[in-house]
Amino acid sequence: MEETPDGVAFAVTLTLGPLTLTDRFHLTGSLVERTVRVAAPADAATRRQLHGLRMTLPGAGIGPPAECRFEAPACAVRPRLPLTVAARQSPQRPGDDPHFAPGARSRWQTAINDCPDVTPGLMVVHNPRRSQSLLAWYVSRVEAATALVGGDGQFPDLIHQPALAAWLSPGASVTGGTQYILLHEGDYPAALDAYRALYPRTGIEPPLYGEPPAWTRHAAIYEVHPGQFGGFRGLTARIPALARMGITVLYLMPVMEFDNRHRAAGRPDQPWDENWLGGGSPYAIRDFEALEPSLGTEADFRQLVQTAHAHGMRVLLDFVPQGCALDARYVTEHPDWFCRDEAGNMVHSHGWVDTWSFDWANADYQAYMLDWSLRRVREWDVDGYRVDAPHGKEPNWAAGLPYHASATNLGVVRLLERLREGLRAVKPDAVLLCELFGPLFARSHDLLYDYYPMVMGYELLDGRLTPREFGEWLSDYWRVMPAVPQRVCFTETHDTRSHHPPAYKLRGSLAERALFGILIAAGFVPMIWAGQERGLEDFYRGMLAARRRSRALREGERLCNAVSCRETIAERDYRAHEHVFSLLRRTPDETVWAMVSLYPEVTPFTFSLPLERLGLRPEARYRLRDLATGEVFREYGRGEWRGAELANITLTPRMFRPYLWRVERVTRM
Incomplete structure (x- = not known):
């Protein structure tokens, strides 16, 4: 002792x-x-x-x-x-x-x-x-x-x-x-x-950078690979429409030369088209110094960045530290950059069989990646990086290392901290967006992904979690996560083909739209995966506008499970009220009530808002303004209620429609 x-x-x-x-x-x-x-x-x-x-x-x-x-x-x-x-x-x-x-x-x-x-x-x-x-x-x-x-x-x-x-x-x-x-x-x-x-x-706090740049609070991210639009020029032509929809950030999947299997099959001009097996993975990078030729020229890429900036958008590149293609030049030029097994053989990164694993603890490798990433920001005027898969990796059993085998496991942490400090010097409003979401990366990133809200949200839609349980889960989530950085969520990404197959199966459905609205209500920075918006541009434009219009949705206090709900007409014992999700967001000068009925039938419910907690006066009159459309909600023609009535208000929501209502006091002139 x-x-x-x-x-x-x-x-x-x-x-x-x-x-x-x-x-x-x-x-x-x-x-x-x-x-x-x-x-x-x-x-x-x-x-x-x-x-x-x-x-x-x-x-x-x-x-x-x-x-x-x-x-x-x-x-x-x-x-x-x-x-x-x-x-x-x-x-x-x-x-x-x-x-x-x-x-x-x-x-x-x-x-x-x-x-x-x-x-x-x-x-x-x-x-x-x-x-x-x-x-x-x-x-x-x-x-x-x-x-x-x-x-x-x-x-x-x-x-x-x-x-x-x-x-x-x-x-x-x-x-x-x-x-x-x-x-x-x-x-x-x-x-x-x-x-x-x-x-x-x-050691989780404080962040290295202080507060994230102010623009991140209003961000709306569009994840895309230029190949989905035929290359750099095709995506450039799409930018005005994305700007009208409310997108403020283009996150580009890897655009460097990769293991393009179309090229090997005699289709050299065919860009990546979401064909992961037939076309290869853009994350299997062959050369960090060369743009993927099937996407266009460097001049085309520069025009893409300039056009995005002209429309008020930031551009993030994918920073891929985990490994490289099996035939990348680094395999022969820098054999000491790679993790090896006990016999000295190179190993695959995180089990992905199309890449060899970089040793994150290797000082020369770190120096190259740091130089490469800061050089690209200076040369191309991009606005930072989305960091791919920095989770713990396989050990390096190579002989003669000056550190132990698992020093590579989270060796990327120091590299990312140096990158964040370097970005601040090169371009002060540039950012890092991390694909991972544990507390460890809060110190070095301005924004963090999170898959779990999406995953648990789909369990809610599937009936494996109740709305009350999901509310409890969200409440706990926000209590334990660091106050900064901003948290990013989504209903689809390029990875949801494997992480949650229903995300693609439900594309465009009422269920997916309900979840997107719930995530907006919960305070996440929204991200849209290229393609999911097709035919639903008005819906996503409305959801992004709602968040842009409301400080409470972006920054307000969260009151989970604070609105009680019961069935108005008790003719059947279907317990439909147990399928209604409500969430309140509040700042000193704004209250937003988010509500979604997940019951597969249009039916009236009676709600009780906590008047005193929200500062609503019983004698005052209020209306519910839909932040997505800007219109006042009307329940069969009625659009105003006294405060006392909000403690016992009957509404008939459309099933699976996400409502984001600002509770407005009506003033008479």
Whole structure:
């Protein structure tokens, strides 16, 4: 036991086979910071190979299990679950139980996923009766950890499994990241606030750049590959129509020379056409220094950027650090840039068989990518990058490295931080948009994707989550995520062909439009995947206009599950009211009520708005203005209600139509 400036620390050392483990605990009040050091004996005859580590908090509970519930915010897990449901899960099959993790089928069949790159990795045991919570999570800038839960059917084991990997020569050691354990007194929302308040201590905050550029708050992103419009010229011709729809950012999938299989098949002028197998992947880049010839010339590309800027749009390129095409020139020019297996063979990046894996910890590789990306901003006047797939990757077992094998796992983190600092110097209003959404990347990015709101939203549409559960999920999500950067969401991307097949199946449907409206209401920066808008330009124009017109939708407080709903006509016991989603957004001078009926029939419902909480006066008169159209909503001709009536108002929404209403006070002249 030793005293530290802010607490005490102690360590437990044990021998496990040929290795020595030192489990160190640092206590500060009710917070425990745990690290594990793995060492090979100095007198070992040979080096040892470490493949991983498991850090377990066994039998987690606060009082009787029947009093407790389990939470894992911002991932695929259903909120407000009984503790015993979590205790029945199998760490070997983390996504098999759809009741526990309804969104797992769309995210690699994992329930909580890796952390801190993909999710917070936060697991909470909460006892509402005692107002106590036990929280566990993991943070590292070097190796990601897989968050898992298991147990004995009564109490769960909370597990973090860092991807720690190394050759350990005699006397050598390696230390993983930190598992945090916090005992909190207070209600569940306060426990999540306590978790987020520790971001500065855990290195997640503050951001390197201060506040994101102001334009990001109003962003509306269009993801596109120029090949979808025949090349650079075709996309340039489309820009005026996109601007009229309300798009402010063009995110271009990779436009550098790639493994274009059309070229190999004798079709050299055929650009990428969403044919991933027949045409190849634009992410299998052959040469970072050359534009893809089937898209047009460099002059065509420059004209595309200039036209976008002339229409008030920013242009983001895809920054692809994970690997390169199998026949890329870097394979022979820079063989030391690549991850290798124990036999010295190059390995595929993240399991993608059309690319070799770059070693993110390699200093020369980092220097090249940093120079390349800043040079492109200077030369082409683009406005930043969308960063592709920076999640934890495979180890590099190559001999003679000056660092351990898993240093490459999250080695891209330092590269991205240097890139963000470089962008600030080259073009101060340029940005980084990260494809990943865990807290780790909040420090270096202005905007972050998130797949989980889309994934859980589709579970809502599919009936596997109720509107109340989705509201609880959203409430927890916003409580645990860093306050900045901006969060981006969508109903489709180029990846939803594999991550959630229904996204393509439902293209253009009432269901997809309902979800897009819900995500706008929830406060996400919207992104549209090229093609999903066809035939629905007016709908998307209205949704983007609603967000542009409303500060409450962009920045306001979120009140989830604050509007009660019941069936007006109780002739049938269909419980239709349980299929209505409502969300309130509020600033001091604006209230927006978002509502979607997911019940497949037009039927009246009676709603109750929290008048006092919203500052609505019972005697005043109000109307509901549709922010998408600018028109006043009318319920069979009626367009005004007294404040007192809003506590018991009957409306008949169209099924699956997203309503974004500003609650306006009527003033008489």
